[in-house]
Amino acid sequence: MSLCFFSNGFTLHSPKLQNYNFCYPSQLPISQIQLNFTPFNPSLVLPLNSSKPTKFYRKRASSIRASASPTLETPKTSFRDKNPKDINVLVVGSTGYIGKFVVKELVNRGFNVISVAREKSGIRGKTSKEETLEQLKGANICFSDVTNLGSLQDSLQNYGSSIDVVVSCLASRSGGIKDSWKIDYEATKNSLVAGRKFGASHFVLLSAICVQKPLLEFQRAKLKFEAELMKEAENDSGFSYSIVRPTAFFKSLGGQVELVKEGKPYVMFGDGKLCACKPISEQDLASFIADCVLSEDKINKVLPIGGPGKALTPLEQGEMLYRLVGREPKFLKVPIEIMDFAIGVLDFLVKIFPAMEDTAEFGKIGRYYAAESMLVLDPETGEYSAEKTPSYGKDTLEQFFERVLREGMAGQELGEQTIF
Numbered sequence: 517m518s519l520c521f522f523s524n525g526f527t528l529h530s531p532k533l534q535n536y537n538f539c540y541p542s543q544l545p546i547s548q549i550q551l552n553f554t555p556f557n558p559s560l561v562l563p564l565n566s567s568k569p570t571k572f573y574r575k576r577a578s579s580i581r582a583s584a585s586p587t588l589e590t591p592k593t594s595f596r597d598k599n600p601k602d603i604n605v606l607v608v609g610s611t612g613y614i615g616k617f618v619v620k621e622l623v624n625r626g627f628n629v630i631s632v633a634r635e636k637s638g639i640r641g642k643t644s645k646e647e648t649l650e651q652l653k654g655a656n657i658c659f660s661d662v663t664n665l666g667s668l669q670d671s672l673q674n675y676g677s678s679i680d681v682v683v684s685c686l687a688s689r690s691g692g693i694k695d696s697w698k699i700d701y702e703a704t705k706n707s708l709v710a711g712r713k714f715g716a717s718h719f720v721l722l723s724a725i726c727v728q729k730p731l732l733e734f735q736r737a738k739l740k741f742e743a744e745l746m747k748e749a750e751n752d753s754g755f756s757y758s759i760v761r762p763t764a765f766f767k768s769l770g771g772q773v774e775l776v777k778e779g780k781p782y783v784m785f786g787d788g789k790l791c792a793c794k795p796i797s798e799q800d801l802a803s804f805i806a807d808c809v810l811s812e813d814k815i816n817k818v819l820p821i822g823g824p825g826k827a828l829t830p831l832e833q834g835e836m837l838y839r840l841v842g843r844e845p846k847f848l849k850v851p852i853e854i855m856d857f858a859i860g861v862l863d864f865l866v867k868i869f870p871a872m873e874d875t876a877e878f879g880k881i882g883r884y885y886a887a888e889s890m891l892v893l894d895p896e897t898g899e900y901s902a903e904k905t906p907s908y909g910k911d912t913l914e915q916f917f918e919r920v921l922r923e924g925m926a927g928q929e930l931g932e933q934t935i936f
Contacts, residue, residue, distance in 0.1 A: 800909025
């Protein structure tokens with residue numbers, strides 16, 4: 517028996533059995549920010565040295581109200597007093613799994629949406645500029661690089677519009693150590709700094725519920741940004757935030773649907789009751805994030821959120837799948853100690869081959885999601901609590917399983933795979 521780790525899961529292989537893919541949620545925190553702002557003057561901003569000019573695509577003629585001189589001062593009238601069509605919302609991470617749904621939801625609610633995207637986006641840059649324009653139809657597309665603050669600010673300067681709200685759906689695709697700090701911390705910080713420069717007074721952050729118990733690098737990166745975002749609001753009464761910490765996504769629980777459909781056993785660790793979650797659909801999560809733009813009851817709060825219904829263990833998820841395919845449940849129970857042994861080996865190898873640090877981190881991510889619940893961690897008891905995990909939306913995991921059984925997992929890609 518062998519284990520293969522990749523960015524969003526791992527593969528268990530046995531000579532007598534098929535390969536079994538385990539997938540875990542792809543949800544994968546700034547030092548204190550000291551921002552000294554001066555009134556915005558376009559004539560003082562110099563373009564970056566670039567052979568290619570920044571391009572913007574406006575899908576609606578009236579979408580963005582251009583302002584010749586965006587102000588950095590807190591407006592006397594809150595953006596929440598405006599009509600949605602007059603509120604400019606900057607979305608970063610807009611081509612990600614959740615980001616695409618967030619952009620669509622904001623557009624449908626009538627907001628003026630500016631979506632930041634790379635010219636080659638998606639997994640391994642497979643999505644072309646034309647495909648991005650189609651995916652984010654109705655939004656104004658700003659092709660830029662969120663990992664480069666200067667480039668991002670220059671792009672927004674060329675666009676010539678003020679910003680009211682920033683919504684960040686950025687997340688590391690792999691959970692690797694360097695990638696986590698580059699995206700979950702640095703790029704997210706860039707979006708805050710750039711947004712503030714152009715007048716943003718509210719920041720909506722898509723984080724993850726697992727940061728409550730930070731044992732992984734991406735969790736530490738997210739928490740660092742969360743802390744500095746809160747500090748920014750403490751230092752400026754005219755600025756606010758909403759930190760959204762969702763539980764597991766549907767796609768992270770669909771990796772074994774095809775196996776069960778083919779009659780193979782459902783694989784789980786221990787007795788299948790080591791952890792539980794209240795999974796939420798991408799559409800319901802996007803709706804909740806959009807609520808955070810205007811809802812005053814979500815200002816300056818950390819907002820854990822799960823989907824409707826009871827919390828489900830892997831055992832219950834497997835039983836649900838077998839019921840839907842009309843077969844008797846057949847489980848393969850794997851001792852969690854196997855992962856502990858593999859992680860021990862990887863940690864030893866990293867001392868000899870430092871380049872394997874991400875591989876070791878992937879193993880720890882897999883171990884984390886195999887044993888830790890994606891629920892609110894009760895600070896009084898130190899236990900995960902389904903009752904204290906809020907529910908939202910209407911989409912259920914059972915409905916998701918039914919759809920995947922009919923249509924497959926198209927559109928539910930889990931990120932780049934790194935095989936050990």
